Amino acid sequence: MPSPSPLQASRNVPALLDAAVRALEAGDLAEARACCERVLYLQPKNVDGLHLQGLVLCAGGESEKGLKLIRRAIAFAPRHAIALNNLGNILKDLGRLDEALASYDKALAVDPTLADAHYNAGNALRALDRPADAVGRYDRALALRPADAAVLVNRGNALGDLGDLGAALESFERAVAVRPNFAEGHYNRGNALAALGRGDEAIASYDRALALEPNHSTALNNRGIALQSAGRLEAALASYTRALALDATDAEALNNLGSLRHDQGRVADAAEAYGRAAELRPDLPGPGSNLLLLRNYTTELSPAEMLAAHRAWARHLAVPALPFPPRRPGRLRIGYVSADFRTHSVAYFFEPLLACHDRDSFEVFCYAAGRKTDATTARLQALAEHWVPIDRLTDVEVAARVRADGIDILVDLGGHTGQSRLAVFAHRAAPIQVTWLGYPNTTGLPTVDYRLTDAVADPPGETDPFHSERLVRLDGGFLCYRPSGAAPDVVPPPVSRNGFVTFGSFNHPAKLSDATVACWARLLAQVPESRLLLKARTFEDASTCDYHRDRFATAGLAPDRLDLVSYIDDPQGHLAAYGRIDVALDPFPYNGTTTTCEALWMGVPVVSLAGDRHAGRVGASLLHRIGLDELVAEDGDGYAALAVALAGDGERLAWLRAGMRDRLRASVLLDETGFARSIEAVYRSFVAA
Template sequence: MKRPQHAPTLPPPIARAQTLYEAGKFRESLAQADKAEKLLGRQAEIRYWQAAAYLGLHDTIRAGEVIDQALREFPEHTRLMALGGAIAMRNGDHARARAWLERCIELAPGQIHGWINYGALLAELREYAGARDAAQKALALDPHEPVAYANYASALKETGEMDAAIVALRRAVQLSPRDAAIRANLLFVMLFDQATTAQDLLREAKAFGRQLAPLLRPQPARPQRPGAPIRLGLLSNDLLRHACAYFILPLLANLDRSRVEVVALSLNPVSDHVTDKIRLNANRFVPLAGMSREQLIDTVRAEQLDVLMDLGGHTGNSPLQHMAHGLAPVQMTWLGYPGSTGMEAIRYRISDWTCDPAGFESHYTETLLRAPQVSYVYAPLVQDPLSVYAPKYRVRETPALRNGFVTFGSCNNLGKITARTLALWAAVLARCPGSRLLLELREIDQESVRAPLLARLAQAGIDPQRVTCVPRASANQYLTYHDIDIVLDTAPLTGGTTTCDALWMGVPVVTLAGNAYHARISATFLKALGLDGLICADKDAYVDAAATLAGDVDGLNALRLGIRQRFEQSPVADGAGFARWLETELAALVDPRGLRGPAPAAQHDGMFFAGAWHGMGEIVVAIAGLLEAGRFGETRSLLENLSAKWSKHWLVPYVLAEMEYRGGNKEAAIDLLMESVGLRAYHVPLYRLLSARMDECGYDKTVLADFLQQQFGMSLDYLGQQAVPTVFDVLGIEVVPAQPSATTTEHAPA
């Protein structure tokens, strides 16, 4: 997004507003613009600098109000349109931004700011070919415009042309070395460059950190709170359907609220169903979008946080620009960016011993807090959380058994398909004749995206005829992995969320582990699953590992069918374990001398949502009551809350089975009961219910009979002599006989 441009020759009162704006004195600029309005009346240029000043103060809501009014008064003023498009985009109103910017470039095709902001908008809308063209038009108007180079670089990155993107972005930095947004973009794009070392990232991060470091405003004194939970703030632009949410939600759902209270602080004006889940699982949810910098600082400080955690790093609308002001006594970074912030204001970084082995401390300005096994915990995030129990998400046999050839694949972003990645893939395909490569990518159905990729594949020695390109679509989330035998990881920037997606779906991932955090993310997940043999130190090992898997399809199939169980029993899926570790670390940082007293009683057997703690006994009784009353919509909502903490829990498929059965779908009910039995072994009422339902449908029960005999020494005939259990029997709820005055129930441990 381009900053406001110079205006034509202006009357002195307006010119002073412009001068103050360009000096970064936004509040003074606004006051001067207001004064000019009193002297000169309403003019387009005065409105322009009023809106620009509000934007400089990060008060995008007020900036939007001013620009809306201005364009009603001066509807053909193209500079107002260009600025309005930028403001509307910041406020998440893409339709209005597009309308204003397209009108701007139609009326004034020679105005560079319209093209720059239009390109930024198209990039945000993932229309990368249009974004690239808009940036090129801006550069044709001014070949020394740094923001146009930065936009051009972003569009190139998203279409996989990483080498050209880095050249363009370095040119932007050369032209405007003090532009913080451009420097942040460079820090992100450097992750994709195979020549980048951890020290390169650190050096650039430190330079960026120095630019962000202002004179810190004094913090108000915090009251002592003996025995009170730690107040943890999560500051992010990504508290919505975003790759980070797969790791944020399981942590939130498992934090013990008697030890840690969570305040979710959202910088994004956009929200969705994932935002709603985060809001339910936080103690407080505070929207910050549209606030001025001073308002934001005051709002966050008013939360009286003990710890503030950055979840964005050098990406997008970064929390770091605000945390530079010191918003909490302890500030740390986690999750969003795989490298150092370079900032003195950020004291700690959460990591683990695989991503950051001994000796990597020199890569950071922060002190590393290393989790013993993994620094992320993952839960699958499908549109309907309860559908994870559906047959379409179950692991299937490796597709080579039906295809007669092995399919390698990748579902990462196009920007990660670097020259090094293509060289690795080409070597694997050359080693495995007859194999194919499947790529699931955004916008790959657009010729402007597909053609350059296929050309790069051919240049790397990969025959495009061996490549299948699949457009990414939310309806196909996870399902593409049913058509991939082996995932080939990217380098130097590895998969993260996508690696977990693949492993959860049973697909092995071969990765090249490098010498910096961003080159080792997949390695931490593979090691946690005991798949160390797929973590490779060099190209030869990478090719050997992939070829070995491909050369034994039966062995590959056996591995595939066991990976999900490994995953669900591994630290990667242990939200409770990671939460307990983090609680202990936070306590040591906030209260190193134990002055707050002993930790409160633990709250583990239950869930926190909608502002309150709900014990498991209460939840089970509520589910039983809703189920018996036929209130299935409310039952599903409660099960979704349960799934936020436990991505797989026997209670969920059991209750879903009951709802399917009562709806007349007996086959689906049996399928879900089998899933429930698999998640809760040795629960005899479930076996008895399954046996009865199978009898109703005339199913062969030989496998069930063998299992009962092996596991319990129990015959199917003996099981059949037991009464068919009720919902209360299965849930362990003891129904107390009715008394003259009342009827009550008690819950036995579920």
């Protein structure tokens, strides 16, 4: 049979190119490659053949070979806008973002109506952390293709990067309006709604995304977070469980599961989940940091082992130190870093210092790492000379901002708690770095120089060896409390109207250690008809209540003597609930702090046990500041005996309750100005050292 003529062979080229395109779109790379090779055999300089073969090679993992072929095609046809656009896509996938952007711009110089190139340039700009420029490119793409849901979603994400959540939501809603069955649109709409605090709508949006794409693991995770925030813990558990069924190595899902179990007070289960997440992703500080926080709830690790665990975590954050410019003359510049500048335990103790700082000598910067804001945030912001939101900045960017601000002393208020920014301190953002207030243990970071405490919470010589920081003890105590202005009047002891004693605790369920449960059950057995009232946000979840009822029942406390109260949104109502308690019980080995101060302000005496570490001695420190050292025991038996004796002395209960507020007002615990001067003297000593 005679071979086809050159003219006939050339006529086959369009068909071969069409076949190559169909094969590439179908994922049949071998067929696509064979078609391209035939085209290039017939026409070695065929631009479309070179372009397609380059795409095929890149799709098969041979990116450098593919790039050469596409560039060769462009050399033959410099105005081939589609090839220039695809070259940009390949460069972007390789992380060569500046080159990719240049290629997109060349494509658009040839054809300004190429919507794909505008869209892809927007994606490259967003990856380059230029979200405002990205929005501009997405808008150009939408001017050409107004109903492109993918462009609308990425535009929404860029607006979210800019912090404009309202505009981001509007973009996502346009996306699902033009393409109702677009799972990614519903998922991102859910994210925006969740960030705006519209939890129920966010959950509905995640549900729609999952109905369209049941294996969307990030939607499952974020749906779980939204459900957990809404107190729907069983539904959240089901969402995380589904995510882990899809991928048992999903560190994010494991970390979220750990958070859920933590909220429920199931400490062992939480530790297992956090531990697995940390093993899978040791590069992520979150799971390991969460596990360290959890370790404070038990005494499974000795103080020395706790220090070793914190230092091991810190080694993952080791970065080279940079030199500092000379100190600026004038006032000392103090920076405070926290995710909790809102209605939160940290704010109750930070606000007095912020309000009473000597502004003639100190210039105060608040670096706000949290996205949740409320009336407390507004008050703190009004008190701060400089308010710097850092929630959307990387650790490197925050460290650079702190250096640019010329901060002399940078103070961490979070430690190993949620959304803390300890990695900023690992970068040695300031010449002097301090940790205080928010976390009851060492950070483990060699770049944090000092930890503020006191001689009761950390007896000299006893706990110093178990901290990576130098302990600095404040003479008047390391805490200053500002009571809520919403507090109702103190009421008489409820035993006077009930006829029975009510013990109580409003602490997080994770603080209800096995030793605490056993001790409380034992002491209630010694006080006939007494009851135990526990209050926590997660007691609105039935499974959490069942879990803790079973624990107390196993320890010997009948379920009908245990009252579990859930979250009370109204601050006055929350504080009024202390009026139902005769004697407050401090958990151990992780004491209460805000709950202890609230109970005392509402007139309720608190019995505490002094342990062998800071977390277990905060109660002793607080009671010492108000002259009630006699309510601190040294062991479990002494603790139970103190509580039983107090419960049986109605006159003393009434006397303590009636005079408690005056006692607090006269104490150093509420001396805001004195506390501020004490802290400032320490800051001056740091700079002078």
